[in-house]
Amino acid sequence: MPRQITAFSNPLVKDVRALREKKGRRRQGMFIAEGLRILTEAREAGRLPAILFYAAGTAHPLLETLIEEVEAAHGDVVETNADILHKLSGKDNPQTVLGVYRGFDLSLDRIDRSEAPLWIVAQSLRDPGNLGTILRTGDAVGAGGLILIDDCVDPFSTEAVRATMGALFTQKIAAARWDEFVPWLRSGEGQLIGTSLRATLDYQEPAYTKPAFILVGNEAQGLPEAYEQECDLLVRMPMHGKADSLNAAVATAVMAYEVLNQWRRA
Amino acid sequence: MPRQITAFSNPLVKDVRALREKKGRRRQGMFIAEGLRILTEAREAGRLPAILFYAAGTAHPLLETLIEEVEAAHGDVVETNADILHKLSGKDNPQTVLGVYRGFDLSLDRIDRSEAPLWIVAQSLRDPGNLGTILRTGDAVGAGGLILIDDCVDPFSTEAVRATMGALFTQKIAAARWDEFVPWLRSGEGQLIGTSLRATLDYQEPAYTKPAFILVGNEAQGLPEAYEQECDLLVRMPMHGKADSLNAAVATAVMAYEVLNQWRRA
Numbered sequence: 001m002p003r004q005i006t007a008f009s010n011p012l013v014k015d016v017r018a019l020r021e022k023k024g025r026r027r028q029g030m031f032i033a034e035g036l037r038i039l040t041e042a043r044e045a046g047r048l049p050a051i052l053f054y055a056a057g058t059a060h061p062l063l064e065t066l067i068e069e070v071e072a073a074h075g076d077v078v079e080t081n082a083d084i085l086h087k088l089s090g091k092d093n094p095q096t097v098l099g100v101y102r103g104f105d106l107s108l109d110r111i112d113r114s115e116a117p118l119w120i121v122a123q124s125l126r127d128p129g130n131l132g133t134i135l136r137t138g139d140a141v142g143a144g145g146l147i148l149i150d151d152c153v154d155p156f157s158t159e160a161v162r163a164t165m166g167a168l169f170t171q172k173i174a175a176a177r178w179d180e181f182v183p184w185l186r187s188g189e190g191q192l193i194g195t196s197l198r199a200t201l202d203y204q205e206p207a208y209t210k211p212a213f214i215l216v217g218n219e220a221q222g223l224p225e226a227y228e229q230e231c232d233l234l235v236r237m238p239m240h241g242k243a244d245s246l247n248a249a250v251a252t253a254v255m256a257y258e259v260l261n262q263w264r265r266a
Numbered sequence: 267m268p269r270q271i272t273a274f275s276n277p278l279v280k281d282v283r284a285l286r287e288k289k290g291r292r293r294q295g296m297f298i299a300e301g302l303r304i305l306t307e308a309r310e311a312g313r314l315p316a317i318l319f320y321a322a323g324t325a326h327p328l329l330e331t332l333i334e335e336v337e338a339a340h341g342d343v344v345e346t347n348a349d350i351l352h353k354l355s356g357k358d359n360p361q362t363v364l365g366v367y368r369g370f371d372l373s374l375d376r377i378d379r380s381e382a383p384l385w386i387v388a389q390s391l392r393d394p395g396n397l398g399t400i401l402r403t404g405d406a407v408g409a410g411g412l413i414l415i416d417d418c419v420d421p422f423s424t425e426a427v428r429a430t431m432g433a434l435f436t437q438k439i440a441a442a443r444w445d446e447f448v449p450w451l452r453s454g455e456g457q458l459i460g461t462s463l464r465a466t467l468d469y470q471e472p473a474y475t476k477p478a479f480i481l482v483g484n485e486a487q488g489l490p491e492a493y494e495q496e497c498d499l500l501v502r503m504p505m506h507g508k509a510d511s512l513n514a515a516v517a518t519a520v521m522a523y524e525v526l527n528q529w530r531r532a
Contacts, residue, residue, distance in 0.1 A: 142506030240408030247399040250519040
């Protein structure tokens with residue numbers, strides 16, 4: 001049976017609220033995902049929340065399923081109200097369902113490159129919206145996952161989780177320093193493809209081979225030159241404009257669809 | 267000579283601060299753009315701010331040029347400090363340069379379709395980041411501009427302007443209801459290309475003709491069915507994932523690069 005929490009002073013409310021900050025997430029090893037759609041994506045990918053909050057009066061067959069499965073897995077099911085959900089999520093119009101999940105292990109050795117033909121690698125990505133958008137793109141193009149290099153935004157931040165629209169649970173995620181990533185990459189097969197404004201090779205010219213690793217750089221600085229030199233291919237998209245830049249998540253998607261389209265033709 | 271403002275009580279500070287809200291922008295017919303990079307893009311596109319704020323002590327040749335040109339155009343140049351800039355921009359780490367611009371006329375008859383082979387049309391786009399990203403993409407692919415249909419986010423909101431990275435000033439922008447747009451579109455040449463999850467035609471199959479109008483729908487709902495029926499071509503990108511969706515700005519960019527790539531090959 002769900003238990004009820006309606007008091008702001010409840011210690012669980014305080015704990016979950018602390019997950020909105022990186023410090024809280026690190027200390028507790030948990031993170032928040034909001035909304036029935038994302039929680040259902042997670043469930044279908046085999047991930048159940050450790051704690052499931054829902055607003056009293058919410059009626060939906062997908063919520064029923066979630067409650068049953070979380071209870072069967074001996075998770076904590078909490079019936080609460082909109083005020084508490086507002087406090088937990090920080091949003092003015094909070095979703096009526098919120099899950100608290102155990103954080104994933106982000107070590108590189110969780111990545112089995114043979115599981116997918118395509119992987120995305122992002123270096124010093126700072127914007128949670130871009131991280132979420134790139135994970136969604138990875139899901140759409142059938143990538144295996146996203147490898148975060150150096151100092152990236154926390155993939156478990158509430159904003160990032162929201163922007164992934166559930167792809168956080170369908171894509172593998174790892175985090176590593178560049179100096180760990182390169183030996184790992186070179187220990188097996190893989191074509192490292194960087195996009196750069198300095199490149200002269202048009203992105204439609206090379207033949208891309210599997211597994212392909214698309215490397216995208218920081219939103220403001222792009223890739224460091226040393227990182228570009230490590231790439232097997234350094235390509236550029238045509239740019240006709242004055243601003244001479246594409247959003248990092250957009251560039252990743254345009255590149256990923258080119259690779260996918262080549263393979264579809266083959 | 268620049269004048270100095272360092273008092274929060276200055277009426278100009280109050281007026282400019284009001285531009286962070288839509289009501290203030292509508293009443294004053296002005297909007298804010300921040301940062302030397304964006305202001306320089308605007309200048310190069312022939313747009314000078316009516317009022318130029320900069321933090322005392324900021325030294326940069328591009329700022330010198332801006333000050334000279336704004337003064338020559340009888341604009342208002344104001345030397346101020348970081349506290350005032352924080353108050354105006356609402357950001358914790360404000361840019362040291364901020365411009366106040368006259369809003370553009372967004373009427374559809376400002377758009378001359380013969381000026382560019384490609385135009386982007388967005389329906390009920392709600393996210394300022396997406397709007398900015400789509401304008402940047404339009405700049406990169408050599409589009410003429412962006413036509414906003416129905417109830418879209420305000421392109422002059424501070425968040426949207428920031429996300430355009432200057433493309434707000436290099437791309438034409440118009441806003442119209444669907445019922446105005448369709449007669450305008452059909453009054454001349456133009457292929458209306460919609461992307462939809464309901465489409466069966468792969469986006470790489472058709473031959474795209476100039477001028478092409480790429481139509482993208484609302485982030486959550488996509489295009490209304492009646493709007494899809496108006497399209498000359500309704501196409502879909504391959505999606506291999508579980509989430510079965512792409513971010514709206516990403517889908518626009520993948521579509522736009524396909525059109526561009528076809529034309530590059532021809």
